[in-house]
Every structure is written in C-alpha cells, then in structure tokens.
Amino acid sequence: MIRLQGITKVYPMGKRELTVLRGIDLHIEQGEIVAIMGPSGSGKTTLLNIVGCLDGPTDGSYLLDGGEVSRLSSGELAQVRGQKIGFIFQTFNLLPQYTALANVELGLRYAHRGNRHRDHALAALDRVGLSDRAGHRPTELSGGEQQRVAIARALAKNPPLILADEPTGNLDSRSGEEVMSILRSLHHEQAITLLVITHDDNVARHCQRIIRLLDGQVVTEEVV
Amino acid sequence: MRWLEPFFTAWSGVVTHKLRSFLTILGVVIGVAAVIALMSVGKGTEQSVVASIENLGADLLLIYPGAATEAGIRKASGTIGTLTVEDATAIYEEIPNIAAVAPTYSTYVQIVVADQNMNAQVSGVTPGYQQVQNLEITQGSFISEYDYQRSSRVAVIGLNVKETLFGDSDPLGQPLRAGNYIVHVIGVLESKGASKLGNTDDAILIPLSTLQLMLGQPRTSQGDHVVASIALTVTDRAYSSEATEEIASLLRFRHQLGPGVEDDFTVSSMEEIISSVTDVIGNMTLLLGAIAAISLLVGGIGVMNIMLVSVVERTREIGIRKALGAREHDIWSQFLIEAAMLTFTGGIVGVLIGWAVSSFVARTGLMPTVVSADIVILAVSVAVGIGLFFGFYPAWHASRLSPIEALRAE
Numbered sequence: 001m002i003r004l005q006g007i008t009k010v011y012p013m014g015k016r017e018l019t020v021l022r023g024i025d026l027h028i029e030q031g032e033i034v035a036i037m038g039p040s041g042s043g044k045t046t047l048l049n050i051v052g053c054l055d056g057p058t059d060g061s062y063l064l065d066g067g068e069v070s071r072l073s074s075g076e077l078a079q080v081r082g083q084k085i086g087f088i089f090q091t092f093n094l095l096p097q098y099t100a101l102a103n104v105e106l107g108l109r110y111a112h113r114g115n116r117h118r119d120h121a122l123a124a125l126d127r128v129g130l131s132d133r134a135g136h137r138p139t140e141l142s143g144g145e146q147q148r149v150a151i152a153r154a155l156a157k158n159p160p161l162i163l164a165d166e167p168t169g170n171l172d173s174r175s176g177e178e179v180m181s182i183l184r185s186l187h188h189e190q191a192i193t194l195l196v197i198t199h200d201d202n203v204a205r206h207c208q209r210i211i212r213l214l215d216g217q218v219v220t221e222e223v224v
Numbered sequence: 225m226r227w228l229e230p231f232f233t234a235w236s237g238v239v240t241h242k243l244r245s246f247l248t249i250l251g252v253v254i255g256v257a258a259v260i261a262l263m264s265v266g267k268g269t270e271q272s273v274v275a276s277i278e279n280l281g282a283d284l285l286l287i288y289p290g291a292a293t294e295a296g297i298r299k300a301s302g303t304i305g306t307l308t309v310e311d312a313t314a315i316y317e318e319i320p321n322i323a324a325v326a327p328t329y330s331t332y333v334q335i336v337v338a339d340q341n342m343n344a345q346v347s348g349v350t351p352g353y354q355q356v357q358n359l360e361i362t363q364g365s366f367i368s369e370y371d372y373q374r375s376s377r378v379a380v381i382g383l384n385v386k387e388t389l390f391g392d393s394d395p396l397g398q399p400l401r402a403g404n405y406i407v408h409v410i411g412v413l414e415s416k417g418a419s420k421l422g423n424t425d426d427a428i429l430i431p432l433s434t435l436q437l438m439l440g441q442p443r444t445s446q447g448d449h450v451v452a453s454i455a456l457t458v459t460d461r462a463y464s465s466e467a468t469e470e471i472a473s474l475l476r477f478r479h480q481l482g483p484g485v486e487d488d489f490t491v492s493s494m495e496e497i498i499s500s501v502t503d504v505i506g507n508m509t510l511l512l513g514a515i516a517a518i519s520l521l522v523g524g525i526g527v528m529n530i531m532l533v534s535v536v537e538r539t540r541e542i543g544i545r546k547a548l549g550a551r552e553h554d555i556w557s558q559f560l561i562e563a564a565m566l567t568f569t570g571g572i573v574g575v576l577i578g579w580a581v582s583s584f585v586a587r588t589g590l591m592p593t594v595v596s597a598d599i600v601i602l603a604v605s606v607a608v609g610i611g612l613f614f615g616f617y618p619a620w621h622a623s624r625l626s627p628i629e630a631l632r633a634e
Contacts, residue, residue: 054547054627075551082549093544093631097240109229110549153548 001161001193002028002051007060007070009046009216020046022216023060030160031191033184035204038213044197045165047213051195052085052163053077065160082110086154090166092146094138100125100149101134107153124156125149128182144175151182164196168203180206230554234561238569241534248530249570251523252610256574256603257581258516263599264582266509268592270502277498283323283461284356284494285468287311287454287475306488308448309432311478312350315456319470321463324355327451329435333403335428337389344385346402346428348435356455359424364396364411367431371410375433380411382427402428405438464493517606523570524610531563531618542622543630556623563615564608571607575600 009021020043028034038044049055050062053069056077062070069080086107087093094103104121114120125131128148138146147167154162164183168176184206187194196207204210205224212220238245289306312327330347353359354366361380371378379400386395395409407430416424436449443449458467468491475489535542542555582593 049628052547054631078546078549078551081547082551087547089631093540093547095541095544097236106545107548110545110551110554112549 001030001032001065002026002195003061003063004051005061007047007050007057007062009043009050009055010058020216021050021057024216024218026211026218028193028195030193031187032209033187033194033207034196035207035210036195036197036213037199037204037210038219041215042213043216044213046216048163048165048195048197052087053080078110082112083157084159084161086157086159086162088147088150088154088162088164088167090169092138092143092150092170094146094149094153096138099135099137100130100141100152103138103149104153104156107156111157111159120156121152124152127155127186128152142175143171144178147171147175147179148182151179151186155186158190159192161193161195164194166197166199168198168200173202176200176203230557230561231565233558234565237534237538237558237562238565244530244534245566245569248527248534249523249566249573251526252520252567252570252607253523253574253577255516255520255523256571256607257578258519259513259603259606260575260578260595260599261581261585261593262512262516263509264578264593264595265585265591266505266512267594267596267599268582268586270505270509271594272592273501273505274498277494277501282494282498283457283459283464285456285458285464285471286492287456287471288490288492289453289488290490306444306479307451307454307475308444309451310448311475312451312454312456314478315454315471315474316352318474319467321459321467323457323459324352325454325456326350326353326356327432327454328353329432329451331435331439333438335389336401337398340389342388344426344428346430346435348432349429350432353429353455356457357424359416360414361411362414363394364409366411367429372431372433375437376431377405377407377434378410378430379407380413380427380429381409382413382423382425383415384423384425385428386412400428402430403438405434407434461495464495468493520603520606520610524567524614527563527567527611528614528618531559531615532621535559535618535622538622539625539630539633542625543627543633546625546627547631552623555625556619559619559622560612560615563619564611567607567611567615568604570611571604574607575604578603 004024004026007021007024007026008019011018011020024047036044036047046055050057053064053072054077056072057070060070061068064080065084069077072080094100095106098106101118101121104124105117108114108117108120122131122134125134128151130145130148130152133141133145138149141149162183167183168179171179180203183194183196186192196203198204208224210222210224211218287307307327309327312325316322316325326349328347328349330345332343333346335342335344335346349367350372351367351369354361359366364380366380367378370376379402381389381395381400389395389400390398395412398409399406400409413424413427432451458464471491472487476487479488481488545555579595582595585591586593
C-alpha cells in the first residue's frame, strides 16, 4: 500500500536549511493498522503530510497504491488526496457553518465520485453512530461526536488509506477510547489501511505495528 | 445537480458572514443606486423635453429670412425681408405632403382698451396658422379665410392678453384699438405655454392682410408681400427632411439665386431640434452615469479588500477543503462565484434603492425620471463584472495557499 524509500524533507530556514526527515524507508501493507510515535520535533507530522500527499518530499520515492506520487504536481496531489486518502485531525477540522451531514458530504464532493452524496454521507454517519445528529452543527456536538463526524467524513468516500494525526489528542479518555474502537472496527470490517500518529500508548495498543521516529529517522519498529 | 454545488458553497459563504457580506456589497449598492438614480433623471429629463418639443409639433418646419450659418458663423442678418406671402403659397401648392402653411409678420403697436393701455406684439397670420401652431380656441372662433380675404378688422387673443385687457368680462365682440385701427375680438386661445414662435398666451393675432393694410407693408421689387417668417407642417414627421430640401430648392429658384450664392433663408425643422436636444441631454446623462460609475469602481475595490480579508480569515477552511481533495480551481471558483454573487446581490439591491430614489424624486415633482431596462441590465452586469474582476486576485491568492500552512492557521 505504502512504500517509502529514502524519503528526505528539507525546509529552507532563511539562509540555513532544516532537515526534518533523513532517509525514511517504510513499507505498510494493505489493511495494516500502524502507529507512528515519537517526541515532538521528530518529524511525525512532516511524514504524515508526505504520506497524505499534502506535501512532496525533497528527495526519495513514494509509491502509493502502486503509483509513484513523489513528483506529482499540486493539482495531481489534490486528486490523489480526494480519491485515496481520508484525514482525521487532532482538532477535528469540521467547517463550523455546516451541519454534520454537510461536513460529511464535503468529503465526497472533492472525491468526484458518483452522485448520491447524501445517501453515502448518511450511511457513513450511521456507521459512526451519529445518524440522529446529522442536522447538528459542530458547535452543538461534543468533542467525541465531532471526531466521529470527522471519521465519517474521511470514511464516506471509501478511501483505501486513512491517516489520523493525534485523533484522541483533544478528547477525554472515554471519548478517545470510543473513537479508537470505531477505527478498529472499521479496520476489521473493511480492511482499511490506517496510519495513526500518537503520543498515547493506549492508542498505540490498538495498532498492529508501532514505528518510532527520532530526529527524522526510524529508530525502532515493533509488532504488537 | 452537481454543477450547482459551487453556487451552494459560495452562497453559504455569503450567508455565514452576513455583516461582512453586507459591508462588502455596500459600495456596490451605493454605486449601482447612484448610476440608476442619476441615469433615470437624465433619461426622464430627455423624455420630458422631447415630449414638450413634440407637443409643439414635431412635424413643424420654420423658414426665416437670412443666410444659413456656416461653420458656426451666421453670414447675413435674419432681418432682411426675403420671404413673401407668395413664397408661402408656392410652397403649399408645389411641394407634396405639406399639411398647412402659415406666413407671419409681427410688429409692436400700442393697444388700448377702455383705460387699459399696453405695448404689445401683434402678429398678422393666415387661417393656416391655427393648424400649424396646433392652437385650440376656448371662446369664439379663429381667423377665417373670409376674414383674411376681406382684411377684416378682427383679432384672436391669448389668455394673458384677455386677462390683462378684459379681466373677467366677456371679450368677444369687444373693440380693441391697435395703433390707428379698431379691431374686434372674435376668439380667445387656449393656454399652451411658450413655443418656438413665442408664448401664445401673450399673442394678439389679426389677419395678415389686415396687418399689411395697417402698416402699409413693404413689398419686394417684384411687388410681393414681405413676411417675417413662414411656419409650416408636414403631413407626417417622416417627410420633414425631404420637405426641408425641396423647400430650399424651390425658394432658391423663386429668389433667383445662382449656383454658389448663399441661401437668403434658413429652413429648420423640429426634428433637427429634437435630435440636437437629445444629443445634449444624452451627453449630460452619460456624464452623470460616468461620475456614478466611479463610485461603483470604488465599491469594486472595497469588494477586493474585504475578499482578501475573507481569504485570510478562512485560511483554515481552505486548508480543510484542500486536504479533502479540493483542487486549485475548486477553491478559486468558490471565491470567485462568491464575489460575483455578492456584487450581483449588491447590484439588485442597488437597483431597488436607485429605483426608489428615482421614483421619490419624480413624486416630489423636482425632476421627471425614467428607469429604463437597459440601464438596469447594464448596471447589474457591470456590478457582476466588477465582482469577477476584483474577486479574481483574492480567489487566486486563496487557491495558491499551501494546504499544510492553511491547516496550521488559527
């Protein structure tokens, strides 16, 4: 599913350069659920941005679902994001002016897939157990509910890869547990590939494999 | 219905930020309202002026003695007596589509009625004068062919003259001393206001033949009776330019003017006057519109300003959309449609306000106004065009944001 080879990311910092990722090699199979852990500044988020096609690497090769994506233009990357990747963010990132249902529909809209957006969106909300909250705006939902809406949004277009950046970071432990169990059951049902960035060992416990980063390099890989 | 989605998205952007949307379009609203109101005043003025000229007779032609103007310089005095009663008769008989001809000669004489004494202009006219000037009689009758042939001592007077000389008493049959002659009032004209031939309310009309007797009037070397001017009407205003040319060549022949000699008369038509008045007012209207259009332009700059602020404020939203797979054109079309939608709404509101202002102005009686469809369509399209033009940069700016940085924005 994901094959990273020698991925390097360098940011220009005025006259100097800041190297964030130093030759990452990573291989994630279809249907795996993998946690990426590491201290702040270790390059977790930068790695996730590259894997999520939000950014391109400075050097190295990235095969996603069999296609090379490291040299794509920003428009092509957008298309890959729309069709193959669902994002779940720490801060949920729902649009406050839209209802839960409209937020989920938004995930389908840029995927350019099919016409029955409303039906797919309702089905996705149903799978995260929020079909009765479809008409509520994010401000009327609890944190856990908002994150479940975000999961439904990522899920609705049925992408092969879901990326979660600290999905429980802003939630209390009970809601966090709920969110993780939803992700796990989705993984079981649909064989979705799931990549989770986390600080939380409880979250990492749900995963099959834990990859630890330090200073832009993979230091350990352990199978749970 | 998928092609409609960008419009829904843009619309939700508009209604989510109601106050900001309102402030954004305010400049456009004011600009469009100003264009509509000012142009409607211009149009209304034009229509009312044209209507009042037409009321005097759009089918009217006037012939004055004297040379035509050339390059803006009048070559000879208009007081030279070159036109005659015989010219008028010849025009009526030889040129087609002439409805009526009215040769006229006016002079100032002392008028006395009982103890009232005034110096007034007395015009000698033929029976055709009534038709040419489109005059109505409220009391009595107009000068008849019989009166003209017999040089009857009769007069038809305007309303002001009647009130000055006779007050409320019945003027019909009353004697009126004009110079050394006594004439009797046989009719009173209906009030009509000022015309190109003077104010008929102040008129004292007597048969032309009578006036000629009174004055021992001058004749040309051929023995023809000199008149001051000839007014005539054509049967339809469409014939007026044709008739103008034919009259000119007939008069040149009758006055024995060789080739290269200047005309000793001037023919002018109401048609010409209307078109020059329309030109002048049209230019004035355009000027007013241009001034108002400047405020529309300023409104457009306001749109750009607030759209830029809006892009900054909604950076995170842009980041979210991009993360979900929105491409650059999805983002810029959203903002561009939003800008066009705002200015379109502003245009519509502006039209309504401009319309209200214009009908208010019309109702106060200050100025006549006409809101025409073409101006409304023009103003609204210009407003939308301004939205697209000034929305382009903010929209492009939004579409170029990096998704990572956009997502990081607070």
